[in-house]
Amino acid sequence: MMQCRLPLRDNPAVRYDVLVIGGGHAGIEAGHAAARLGLSTALLTGDPAAIGRMSCNPAIGGLAKGQLVREIDALGGLMGSLADAAGIQFRILNRSRGPAVWGPRAQCDRAAYARLARERLRAAPNLTILEGMAEELLEEGGRAVGAITARGERIRARAVVVTTGTFLNGLMHTGERRTEGGRVGEAPAKGLSAALARLGLRLGRFKTGTPPRLHRDTIDYAQCSVQEGDEPPVPFSFRTASAALPRRQAVCWLTATNARVHDRIRENLHRSPMYSGRIQGIGPRYCPSIEDKVVKFADKSEHTIFLEPDGWDAEEIYVNGLSTSLPEDVQREVLAGIRGLARARMIRPGYAVEYDFVFPEQLRLSLEALDLPGLFLAGQINGTSGYEEAAAQGLCAGINAARAVRGEEPFVLERSEAYTAVMIDDLTKKGLDEPYRLFTSRAEYRLLLGVDSVLGRLAPHGRRLGLLDEAEYAAAMRSEGRLREAEETLRGRVVTPSRETLAVLEEAVGIRVAEPTSLYKLLQRRDLEADRVLTAFAPEVFAALSREEIGALLSRVRYDGYIRRELERIERLRPFESRTIPAGFAYAEIPGLSREVVEKCARRRPATVGEAARIPGVTPAAVAIISAHVAKGTGAASSGAIPGAPGR
Secondary structure (H helix, E strand, O other), rough: OOOOOOOOOOOOEEEEEEEEEOOHHHHHHHHHHHHHHHOOEEEEEEEHHOOOOOOOOOEEEOOOOHHHHHHHHHHHEEEEEEEEHHEEEEEEEOOOOHHHOEEEEEEEEEHHHHHHHHHHHHHOOEEEEEEEEEEEEEEEOOOOEEEEEEOEEEEEEEEEOOOOOEEEOOOEEEEEEEEEOOOOOEOOOHHHHHHHOOOOOOEEEEEEEEEEEEEEHHHHHHHHHOOOOOOOOOOOOOOOHHHHHOOOOOOOOEOOOHHHHHHHHHHHHHHHHHOOOOOOEOOOOOOOOOOHOOOOOOOOOOOEEEEEEEEOOEEEEEEEEOOOOOOOHHHHHHHOOOOOOOOOEEEEEOOOEEEEEEEEEOOOOOEEOOOOOOOEOOOOHHEOOOHHHHHHHHHHHHHHHHHHOOOOOOOOOOOOOOOOHHHHHHHHHHOOOOOOOOOHHHHHOOHHHOOHHHHHHHHHHHHHHHHOOOOOOHHHHHHHHHHHHHHHHHOOOOEEEOOOHHHHHHHOOOOOOOEEEEHHHOOOOOOOHHHHHHHOOOOHHHHHOOHHHHHHHHHHHHOHHHHHHHHHHHHHHHHHHHHOOOOOOOOOHHHOOOOOHHHHHHHHHOOOOOHHOOOOOOOOOHHHHHHHHHHHHOOOOOOOOOOOOOOO
């Protein structure tokens, strides 16, 4: 049983370096990171048994999301290894394309994932788990210094990380029925929204949804299509040996809605809280409810439904693709009309959740509040959707809370280094008006950000920060070392035309060469079967690498020119991107800047010219003016200066 220790009421001796509020995916990573960095850390949650609980789909990863999980793992986070240990089916989406857009995904055992997360946190040195709901934030001298729980206990800390997910004023909807909560059976965080507003933070309201759950023994699987996992399965974490993954994998099934089902949904739209006006929050564009799909894609006669088991022994089947807040009776009718589900028994209906969030442009790139040092926000409170987006933010917020306590510079990744950086930069500089979901298309340098290069890019950061020890770092870099060695072998091994080599080439791959050619250059040809070339001329390379490593190697070889051009472009732009804007830069005194540009830059306080360029409404011409004045040293702080340093 998890041991929870509560602070005594108003006891000034109860003090931590870092307080994390919330035990979801963001809170797990934030608490673990801060504790791993040696700081005394408390994780405050309303129900310790619910730590790591998957509110929605019991799956980790996917397109762009899988890259985030690999990045979390490379930096020393937990999500990848937890998904490997709890995984029941593993797939790589987009495998037919290059590693830059591969999307590793694992269907997980819901109960096992949460149990493993609790065990990892319980075993973490420097981490204490507290039971309670934060109702108020403590502020002293313009800094966040702790929280007050609903029972009046004061928990003091030198930095506070808020990761409340969908629990801020959470309100659940199923048809006309409304229930307070952020998840079925769990109370909302009601006082914290008002506390954040009193501290000057601007809040909005979003909504998300979840589908009905069905009993596994009441589905006619013979009418559904089978979806198998990849063989062999590929882990998320460099720490996970392939042999540790399940020898057999669970099966998922596919079915679809139809025109008759769509008609029934349309007939009942007036009973959906989304369309009756009972829900005010804005929902996710890229994970719409079935009501939204039927209305917005009226030309489609069907929508795919994925039937996904909740675990090896779980009775529940998650109906992915049928998120809804329609009344229970309508949900039953809809299910009965879907192929394979005519006799399916609904264990729990789908529902929508409305919740408060904080507009993330009020944060620095470190995820610290611009106007309240010591307060960090991570996860759905920043307007994102998805476990993976939350976990990546939680990791960065935990790292930066720890570094702030130590008086160290924030840890901020560049957009060319990680999808995590793309997401945080988008949130803090561009803002949002709907729930944010990460896509590979959001990254201008996505060719550099594939899953094949994550460890080489980010494991050195993990080691430098102290989240990876020497042994873990060495293990993380082994695959990268094998790939670099293979590249050198291919560059150095030259095929010289001779009777023997020409015969082998023609027999193996059906081509001839007229002059000496390296294997590296030969493999850049798209018309060749790479496996045959390697088997014929570099069998030791072929034997030393896994299937994924061979795919990564070929991607690096074939995209070599594009990758070099991207790196050169980054280097050309680096002086411009990283040009620091002084604290208190007086935008209003710079000729040629519009009122809009002045207002937005004054409010967002970009730390660099590159950050200013990504603020919506700041034109290229305005960026050029700001850059020129920064370079000349004009526009420095004056009597009209903006108070407070910009910071990152």
